[in-house]
Amino acid sequence: MTAKKLRLGVNIDHVATVRNARGGAVPDPVRAAIMAEEAGADGITAHLREDRRHITDADIDGLMAALQGPLNFEMAATPEMQAIALRHKPHAVCIVPEKREERTTEGGLEVAREENALAHYIAPLRDAGCRVSIFIAADQRQIEAAHRIGAEVIELHTGAYCDAHAEGRFDDRDAELARLTDMAAFADDLGLEVHAGHGLTFDCVSPIAALPQVAELNIGHFLIGEAIFQGLGPAIQQMRTIMEAARA
Ligand SMILES: CC(=O)[C@@H](O)[C@H](O)COP(=O)(O)O
Numbered sequence: 001m002t003a004k005k006l007r008l009g010v011n012i013d014h015v016a017t018v019r020n021a022r023g024g025a026v027p028d029p030v031r032a033a034i035m036a037e038e039a040g041a042d043g044i045t046a047h048l049r050e051d052r053r054h055i056t057d058a059d060i061d062g063l064m065a066a067l068q069g070p071l072n073f074e075m076a077a078t079p080e081m082q083a084i085a086l087r088h089k090p091h092a093v094c095i096v097p098e099k100r101e102e103r104t105t106e107g108g109l110e111v112a113r114e115e116n117a118l119a120h121y122i123a124p125l126r127d128a129g130c131r132v133s134i135f136i137a138a139d140q141r142q143i144e145a146a147h148r149i150g151a152e153v154i155e156l157h158t159g160a161y162c163d164a165h166a167e168g169r170f171d172d173r174d175a176e177l178a179r180l181t182d183m184a185a186f187a188d189d190l191g192l193e194v195h196a197g198h199g200l201t202f203d204c205v206s207p208i209a210a211l212p213q214v215a216e217l218n219i220g221h222f223l224i225g226e227a228i229f230q231g232l233g234p235a236i237q238q239m240r241t242i243m244e245a246a247r248a
């Protein structure tokens with residue numbers, strides 16, 4: 001198949017993590033988002049966690065006011081988050097699983113078991129004009145369920161692939177990559193737009209960027225860390241260069 005154009009969404013959550021370590025106003029995630037757009041990000045991702053451990057409600061207000069391009073608003077499927085999304089009407093809403101005690105988003109959303117509830121939950125978001133995306137594992141059952149509930153986009157969780165790569169478990173990494181490869185094609189055949197993200201770095205992004213069905217990568221933690229060493233703009237530009245080389 002002809003590869004789709006590949007977009008880069010930059011997740012700025014962990015600028016807020018650093019700010020919140022001390023309280024106060026700096027570093028400002030909205031400023032980082034504006035810099036990311038200037039450096040060539042196609043969109044900004046922010047996850048308003050229920051416990052507000054990084055991004056806050058005020059950050060979402062600031063992002064909605066300041067961004068030139070699309071905001072991908074990540075949130076748990078709760079009534080509170082639905083009300084916030086309906087107030088702001090961001091370009092995209094990505095429904096993610098959340099556990100209060102987890103360090104980061106550990107897996108994909110369980111869609112198949114919650115199909116009816118999720119179908120009702122996302123309907124008003126779609127009616128409000130938000131593109132609804134579901135953050136899921138590369139699992140055929142979950143992809144079919146995401147399709148049935150009326151999601152337009154799925155984002156495949158790449159965390160297990162990235163962890164296996166970083167820990168040198170190359171057989172596991174290759175098995176995860178094979179699963180992501182098959183499931184990206186499966187979802188695309190159903191007519192879903194396919195995104196991917198979580199844990200991606202310069203070292204492991206290429207095989208994911210090379211998947212021709214993937215239209216968007218969302219990358220945050222690594223880029224914000226790398227910004228300490230080379231600045232946010234150059235880190236984003238380096239990521240884009242690697243992504244484009246993988247796609248060529
Ligand atoms: C859902 C997801 O992958 C992102 O939200 C990202 O990982 C940043 O948030 P956390 O590190 O809080 O999970």
Ligand SMILES: NCC(=O)COP(=O)(O)O
Pocket residue numbers: 011045155196197198199200218219220221222
């Ligand atoms: N949805 C994944 C995302 O937004 C970025 O994840 P990470 O690069 O911060 O792990």
